[in-house]
Amino acid sequence: MTHPKIGFVGLGQMGSGMASNLTNAGHQLYVHDQSASAMARFADTNAICCQSLSEIAQNCSLVFLCLPSAKEVDEVLFGPKGLVDNVKAQISIIDTSTLERSESLQFHGQLAHKAIQYADCPVSGLPARAREGKLTLMFGGSQTLFEQVSPLLELLGKNIIYCGEVGSGQLMKAVNNIIYNINIVALCEILPLGVAAGISIDALEQVVNSASSRSFAGDHFIPRMLAREFEGDFPLAGAYKDILNMQKVATEKQALTPLMNAMISSYQNAIADGLGDEPKSAIIKIYEKVLSIEFKRE
CATH class of the missing domain: 3.40.50.720 (NAD(P)-binding Rossmann-like Domain)
Known part of the structure; x- marks a missing residue:
């Protein structure tokens, strides 16, 4: 046809x-x-x-x-x-x-x-x-x-x-994006902690973008985090479509989802802090605030 x-x-x-x-x-x-x-x-x-x-x-x-x-x-x-x-x-x-x-x-x-x-x-x-x-x-x-x-x-x-x-395409995208979102939150949480602990930003960037923790999320967002570029990507509030899809499945199947739940909490905190219209990488700001540092290139 x-x-x-x-x-x-x-x-x-x-x-x-x-x-x-x-x-x-x-x-x-x-x-x-x-x-x-x-x-x-x-x-x-x-x-x-x-x-x-x-x-x-x-x-x-x-x-x-x-x-x-x-x-x-x-x-x-x-x-x-x-x-x-x-x-x-x-x-x-x-x-x-x-x-x-x-x-x-x-x-x-x-x-x-x-x-x-x-x-x-x-x-x-x-x-x-x-x-x-x-x-x-x-x-x-x-x-x-x-x-x-x-x-x-x-x-x-x-x-x-x-x-x-019908519907399985949306469910598959939700599975993919939940894993992706968890990855982003991990970067946002741990990179500022590494800086606070005394690791140089250059060393963090080189290792996380080349060793076993390397990911699409890191390749895309770490350079933007370092340059403080929090615009031009999809807003983190948009992630809620995927979150709702998987929350409904988890409830239906009575699944254990501690990592997903922790990721959702980080997204909610970032949105409550007024970051909903910024890219997902802006979640790093809530972790930086606690540590009183910024993950950025000097």
């Missing part, structure tokens, strides 16, 4: 990179975003810039979503000027937004009543990896739909994983 006309709604940090890869590959792409500046980035491309969702709904057989939360997804799908009320033919929705698993299941159920296929396919990777087509994509939905859209997904990422039925 081919999709000669493809829609893409949501042209933010991640969506713009993914949409660019689709249009650069020669696909006829219809794009939409509420932000005029986001749309302007596609003005000189082969993409068709749509002022309304109805234009996408009436022309496309496949639509990608990349939106901030379930509120925006609901509005795009079911709002008075949304996709569902304006669709003219069979359409499938691939939702790359990060949502709660229960929200994905709800959208799937609502769309199924309209004979519209829905899959959750959250992504992992930074905006640079979105632009480079090197994301990890976690697909939850029909195996048949996955096979149909795989050639398109391969334009967006290096690692394309079929995780199971």
